[in-house]
Amino acid sequence: MIAWREAWTEALYGRDGFYRREHPADHFRTSVHASDAFARAVLAYARRTGLRAVVDVGAGRGELLRALATAAPGELELHGVDVRARPDDLPAEIGWSAEVPDGIDGLLIANELLDDIPCDVVERAEDGDLRHVRVDPASGAEGLGPPVRDPATLAWLARWWPCSVPGERAEVGLPRDTWWRDAVAHVTRGAAIAIDYGHRAGDRPPFGSLRAYRDGAEVDVVPDGSCDVTAHVAVDAVADAVGGTVLRQREALRDLGVDGTRPPLALASSDPRAYLAALAAASEAAELTASGGLGDFWWVVSEIG
Numbered sequence: 001m002i003a004w005r006e007a008w009t010e011a012l013y014g015r016d017g018f019y020r021r022e023h024p025a026d027h028f029r030t031s032v033h034a035s036d037a038f039a040r041a042v043l044a045y046a047r048r049t050g051l052r053a054v055v056d057v058g059a060g061r062g063e064l065l066r067a068l069a070t071a072a073p074g075e076l077e078l079h080g081v082d083v084r085a086r087p088d089d090l091p092a093e094i095g096w097s098a099e100v101p102d103g104i105d106g107l108l109i110a111n112e113l114l115d116d117i118p119c120d121v122v123e124r125a126e127d128g129d130l131r132h133v134r135v136d137p138a139s140g141a142e143g144l145g146p147p148v149r150d151p152a153t154l155a156w157l158a159r160w161w162p163c164s165v166p167g168e169r170a171e172v173g174l175p176r177d178t179w180w181r182d183a184v185a186h187v188t189r190g191a192a193i194a195i196d197y198g199h200r201a202g203d204r205p206p207f208g209s210l211r212a213y214r215d216g217a218e219v220d221v222v223p224d225g226s227c228d229v230t231a232h233v234a235v236d237a238v239a240d241a242v243g244g245t246v247l248r249q250r251e252a253l254r255d256l257g258v259d260g261t262r263p264p265l266a267l268a269s270s271d272p273r274a275y276l277a278a279l280a281a282a283s284e285a286a287e288l289t290a291s292g293g294l295g296d297f298w299w300v301v302s303e304i305g
Contacts, residue, residue: 001134001143004223005175008118011137011223018225019083019116023061030112031195031249031294032064038288039067041256046076046107048256049303051190053077053106057183058113062090069094077106100186108183108192114238115196115230117179120172121208122148124163130154133169140222160237161204169208173234177241180300184242189305192242195249198233198298205232235298244302250295253288 012018031038042064046054052075056064059080068076069091079095080086086096095101100108121133125144132145148154153172157163161170184192199205209232212221219227239246289295 001136001141001145003145004121004133004135005118007135007137007223008229011225011229012116012118013083014225016225018228022228023084031288031297032060032067032111035288036067036071037258038253039064040071041253041258042107042109043068043071043076044256045191045193049107049191051106053079053104053190055079055081055101055104055106055108057081057100057108057110058116059096060084061087062094062096064109064111065094066091100183102186104187104190106187106190108187108190109195110180110183110193111195113196114176114180114194114233115198116228117176118229119175119231120148120153121169121210122153122157122163122172123169124166126166128166130157130163135223137223140220140224156237160201160234165206168206170204171208171210171231171234173237176233177237180238181241184302184304187304191304192244192302194233194235194238194244194300195297196233196235197296198235198238200234200236200246204234233298235300239300239302242300242302244300247299247301248295249297249299250289250291252299252301253295258288 010017013020042054046052054065054068054076056079059065059082062080065078065080068078078093079097079101081097081100083098090096122130123133123144125131129147131147133142134145135142153174156172156174157170160173163170180194210221210229211231212219212227212229214227221229223229235246238244287294
């Protein structure tokens, strides 16, 4: 058995890791895939704040950037960042790199990325020690490892996710806080938005939140590279690391004009085509803002300069 963070990293980003081979859209549905209304909301945010560039980290096949290019041709400088190579069919005007570029003057956005940054898993043992959880990458079987000794890890847990009862577990979000803070440091002027499912103090899952997905379905959590391994994000810790504010996706999108209200029935009689179009748009908006679904996602918003 090895430490969870080591197994997780190899499973997702090793030479034959899941994200070296697979595209997110083939395995799970994000806000970007649900509706172009999400891209229009990002465009509305850029326009409201006077930003002329969007850098999408964890860009996949560039779905968000393509939608922005279609919605506002030539208006924004667009750039994708991903561990995979540039998609062959990506429009030439969209930039691409494996690392976050320096000197960003615009919006840095990461949609469902931080949950895929591996972190240590710890558990309060019966003897009172806080111990690392170890895992067999081939089977997913777990066992308790050595006590946690790293001062930074202990400090993070004490502040953000204390485990006081034997059997309680935590995913140590320190690598996520650090990664996003370093990414945001590349923005010289503009804003940064991290969007993910997560939790805040007082609402932590007592036994952790490790999950795995493949082909659109939840599967057993086995870090063997065959599935996406993920865990919810301690969004308040991320916000503290970058001086950001936290709000639900439904609040953010409604403020940006994404409205799931059904059109008036009278429109069905006076203009059936317009009614059907408005109904479809309202349905997509409702999915993006729904309680118990995408609307429960968190936005960590930071303004820079």
